[in-house]
Amino acid sequence: MAKHVDYYVSLNSPWAYLGSRRFEVIARKHGAEVTIWPVDFGSVFAVSGGLPLPKRAPQRQAYRMMELKRWRDHLGVKTTLEPKFFPANEVPAAKCVIALREQGRMADAIKVAHAVLAALWAEEKNTGDPATLQAIIAGCGLDAAAVVKASEAPAIAEKRESYTKQAIERGVFGAPSFVIDGEIFWGQDRLDFLERRLAAGRVSVTRGGRDLLRKRQNLAAAGLTGDQWRQQWEAARLFLTADGEAGKAWGNETIRFNPDEGWLELKLPAPWRPWRTGRTAGTGCPVPSGSPTGATRSPPRPPPARSATTSRWTRHPAGGTWTPAGRRPAGPRPRWGNCGGSRSSPST
Numbered sequence: 001m002a003k004h005v006d007y008y009v010s011l012n013s014p015w016a017y018l019g020s021r022r023f024e025v026i027a028r029k030h031g032a033e034v035t036i037w038p039v040d041f042g043s044v045f046a047v048s049g050g051l052p053l054p055k056r057a058p059q060r061q062a063y064r065m066m067e068l069k070r071w072r073d074h075l076g077v078k079t080t081l082e083p084k085f086f087p088a089n090e091v092p093a094a095k096c097v098i099a100l101r102e103q104g105r106m107a108d109a110i111k112v113a114h115a116v117l118a119a120l121w122a123e124e125k126n127t128g129d130p131a132t133l134q135a136i137i138a139g140c141g142l143d144a145a146a147v148v149k150a151s152e153a154p155a156i157a158e159k160r161e162s163y164t165k166q167a168i169e170r171g172v173f174g175a176p177s178f179v180i181d182g183e184i185f186w187g188q189d190r191l192d193f194l195e196r197r198l199a200a201g202r203v204s205v206t207r208g209g210r211d212l213l214r215k216r217q218n219l220a221a222a223g224l225t226g227d228q229w230r231q232q233w234e235a236a237r238l239f240l241t242a243d244g245e246a247g248k249a250w251g252n253e254t255i256r257f258n259p260d261e262g263w264l265e266l267k268l269p270a271p272w273r274p275w276r277t278g279r280t281a282g283t284g285c286p287v288p289s290g291s292p293t294g295a296t297r298s299p300p301r302p303p304p305a306r307s308a309t310t311s312r313w314t315r316h317p318a319g320g321t322w323t324p325a326g327r328r329p330a331g332p333r334p335r336w337g338n339c340g341g342s343r344s345s346p347s348t
Contacts, residue, residue, distance in 0.1 A: 006170075008182075010039060019176055021114070034110060044164065044173060044174075092128060098156050112136070
């Protein structure tokens with residue numbers, strides 16, 4: 001199932017605070033892997049039409065306060081509607097969250113982020129104060145001095161900038177935002193829809209997924225940064241396979257390819273068997289005769305010609321190139337269109 005959530009958060013947002021514990025429960029219930037992205041929403045607002053709170057119209061500010069009261073009472077979550085230190089300087093806390101995240105300690109990163117939000121909105125603490133921040137981190141059972149030291153590396157500030165740029169490119173415009181396979185759920189009031197999406201999921205297979213998940217939990221031992229791990233995961237999602245079958249020339253009953261004649265044949269799944277098997281030569285994809293509109297889709301472009309004896313093609317994380325597990329058999333190289341291949345989503 002597709003159970004990975006990209007979690008974009010501001011450490012000043014009351015809405016992120018109100019949804020934080022419920023999101024934890026939902027993610028745990030559905031076994032979702034969560035990646036937290038503490039981004040600069042000031043920069044996001046600048047390009048998405050949003051406005052900082054002081055610049056919003058009085059009517060909007062009044063309605064925001066009304067909504068905060070409603071949700072506080074509805075959820076029964078302790079909330080100070082106008083905390084003394086809001087808005088706090090969230091940069092030091094965000095950098096600590098990023099430092100933990102980049103060490104592969106995602107659960108600790110989320111724990112600290114949510115503790116910072118609670119300190120600001122429930123306990124009226126100045127989360128931008130260094131001593132207060134260290135106390136919050138220590139309260140999470142972590143070595144506060146070590147976390148703060150790691151957060152002061154120049155690369156961490158650069159990470160926040162790159163995270164913010166990525167958020168903008170993905171269409172994120174408000175906090176909190178939860179993204180599953182490109183689908184955005186904005187706001188803590190969309191958590192019900194997020195849960196439905198997680199419950200529905202998608203069938204997926206990620207080659208080497210368990211090994212990659214172990215690496216994600218211990219990036220230092222794997223010698224990877226968070227971004228490098230993500231590149232490996234994305235490459236695994238685009239893994240292509242067509243195993244050869246004993247006694248079946250050039251393939252199996254599902255995918256058959258003849259490099260000498262230059263054709264590719266796909267046997268249709270059971271629901272499509274009323275329509276004949278499709279075959280293509282040269283370019284393009286086989287389309288079942290009489291198949292209903294929308295029955296076929298164009299997956300990501302596959303690698304060059306291959307046979308079942310090479311069995312597997314793998315996309316390299318860097319450069320987007322494809323490499324076969326074995327050599328292509330002799331014969332003319334036919335051209336492939338947008339057929340074959342699969343794209344799946346990270347699962348736990």
